[in-house]
Amino acid sequence: MTLNKNMMNLIVAAFVATIFLNLVSTGHTAEPRRVVVEIRGFKFVPQRPALAPGDIVVWINKDIVPHTVTAKDGSWDSDLIEVGKQWTTKITRGMATDYFCAYHPMMKAGFSVSPTPAASIQTPPNRSGIASTQVPANTEPTR
Numbered sequence: 001m002t003l004n005k006n007m008m009n010l011i012v013a014a015f016v017a018t019i020f021l022n023l024v025s026t027g028h029t030a031e032p033r034r035v036v037v038e039i040r041g042f043k044f045v046p047q048r049p050a051l052a053p054g055d056i057v058v059w060i061n062k063d064i065v066p067h068t069v070t071a072k073d074g075s076w077d078s079d080l081i082e083v084g085k086q087w088t089t090k091i092t093r094g095m096a097t098d099y100f101c102a103y104h105p106m107m108k109a110g111f112s113v114s115p116t117p118a119a120s121i122q123t124p125p126n127r128s129g130i131a132s133t134q135v136p137a138n139t140e141p142t143r
């Protein structure tokens, strides 16, 4: 049966293509994560978020005076961030993670950078979550 064999080949090809597309899309199409750090009350909030390479961090100055976001080792620097303004940077592997405000050196903060990009450490949707938390109904007839 040539027709059936062709159909079978088509089904196999479609199946393989689906798997391939799933593999390709995993971890490569995720939007960069945007993390906001507010500067208020002479503090960086959150003080030490967990970040990953590729994350976009936005420091927003919600304080009453200008501040800076300056790497402790001087390797990166926002320069002056006026009240109501913001500064954005992209997290890269190996970048300095401790920073302070050049105008108020007691304002210290930082972040951690995970070794893998955010896209590959995201938890996949838990398909069995509902089933595993459900208490099975007692089907035993009561006699």
Ligand SMILES: [Cu+2]
Pocket: 066, 067, 068, 101, 102, 103, 104, 107
């Ligand atoms: Cu400051």
